[in-house]
Amino acid sequence: METTWSTFPIWILFRCGIFGHKSRITISLRAKVLIWAVLCVVVVTLVSAYAISHMQINLPFSHSATRSNVRDMLMEIQVRNTTVLTPRPDACEACFSHNFKYVIDNDVMCKLYNDSQEIDLIILIFTTHQHQKERNAIRQTWLNYTNRNKANIRYSFLLGEVLDENMRKLVEEESRIHNDIIKEDFVDTYQNLTHKIMMAFKYTITKCPHAKFILKTDDDVWVNIPGLLKVLQREKMILQTAVAGACFHGANPHRNPDSKWYASFQSYPHDSYPGFCSGTGYVTSNNVAKKIFEISKNVPFFHLEDVYVAMCLRKLGYRLYKIAGFNIGRPPFDPCLYKGDNLITSHEVPSEMLISYWNTTCTRWKPHFLV
Known part of the structure; x- marks a missing residue:
């Protein structure tokens, strides 16, 4: 299969063993878009996590019983001058x-x-x-x-x-x-x-x-x-x-x-x-x-x-x-x-x-x- 930008996600799935090399699968345009969207979400999530771990932040503490885990995580980040x-x-x-x-x-x-x-x-x-x-x-x-x-x-x-x-x-x-x-x-x-x-x-x-x-x-x-x-x-x-x-x-x-x-x-x-x-x-x-x-x-x-x-x-x-x-x-x-x-x-x-x-x-x- 020729690898192009439109088929690149499919190639990744092949390489990861999701689809067997002998499988005969026809991927529609809609499926390609969906796969691209999933990969983009994964990349954005990873980049965001990295960015948050390197932020300088000082938020007020929430005393609500429903405070989010994200707020708790941010509270633990050490403030760094750098x-x-x-x-x-x-x-x-x-x-x-x-x-x-x-x-x-x-x-x-x-x-x-x-x-x-x-x-x-x-x-x-x-x-x-x-x-x-x-x-x-x-x-x-x-x-x-x-x-x-x-x-x-x-x-x-x-x-x-x-x-x-x-x-x-x-x-x-x-x-x-x-x-x-x-x-x-x-x-x-x-x-x-x-x-x-x-x-x-x-x-x-x-x-x-x-x-x-x-x-x-x-x-x-x-x-x-x-x-x-x-x-x-x-x-x-x-x-x-x-x-x-x-x-x-x-x-x-x-x-x-x-x-x-x-x-x-x-x-x-x-x-x-x-x-x-x-x-x-x-x-x-x-x-x-x-x-x-x-x-x-x-x-x-x-x-x-x-x-x-x-x-x-x-x-x-x-x-x-x-x-x-x-x-x-x-x-x-x-x-x-x-x-x-x-x-x-x-x-x-x-x-x-x-x-x-x-x-x-x-x-x-x-x-x-x-x-």
Whole structure:
């Protein structure tokens, strides 16, 4: 049989053994069209599956019991900078929006219990569903100063959404017990930490506008609350137009794809960042948080949250302000240091160590005339 474009599908079927070589089969035009249509559907399906597996996508999570398997599949796709086709611009016009919805919204966290009460500080803690042990350790230690969100210091743990139904139920139960979790329906991944800080700022300026200052930190950080309050009092004017902490005024993008902080040239087409204050712990005022949230719509999305905050600050004409005592690492433990005035944060402190630090008092000997 002579192979032409019209008989090519038939040739494939012969080669695959669908029709025997000795079979005498006459194929009508209608049958040829049908076979071509089937082959086209197969090809389109395969190409579509390949394309979806290589897309950069971030869809809100659906809580409907009838959510489709396709949505679930898309939720599991990892966001990759390398899929950006054109270099990221430095500015835009209303190109970025944080339009996610609350899944858990604990308004009680900023409730005032008498007419004279003020909120000096709200602490916003990045965490993940799996880290209940870390959250409990923080509640048992340095969050004691909040008096379960009834004192002049308030706090919240911040989450995005996950597919694991059991994890979601555990967090919902935890929230009912402690009333200290905020959660929105963006996918909770490292690549989406910028959405998490936007959620934090949005919550603060809308639900807790009377809070004077904000601390953003992580669930593996020791925070010296008495020392921090002294810093806030000392730097209160500077923090009206600055973000402060362990700040760096010069830093270069990590171009190695294996790096946790990898940024492709397309996602950030410059040789250096505008600086940043380490996301392990930085402070600012409610005023600055409001300005950052407002200006963010004109600052294209960038996945590294602390760098993105610095980009917004630069556009506002505000600054990064380095304060001694904010540490990106973990200084050797000395209870007199950790509970004194010279250390504000210590990073990478496991939950067992955190509890041990909290229960250890400073017993350093002092000369009699200094006591």
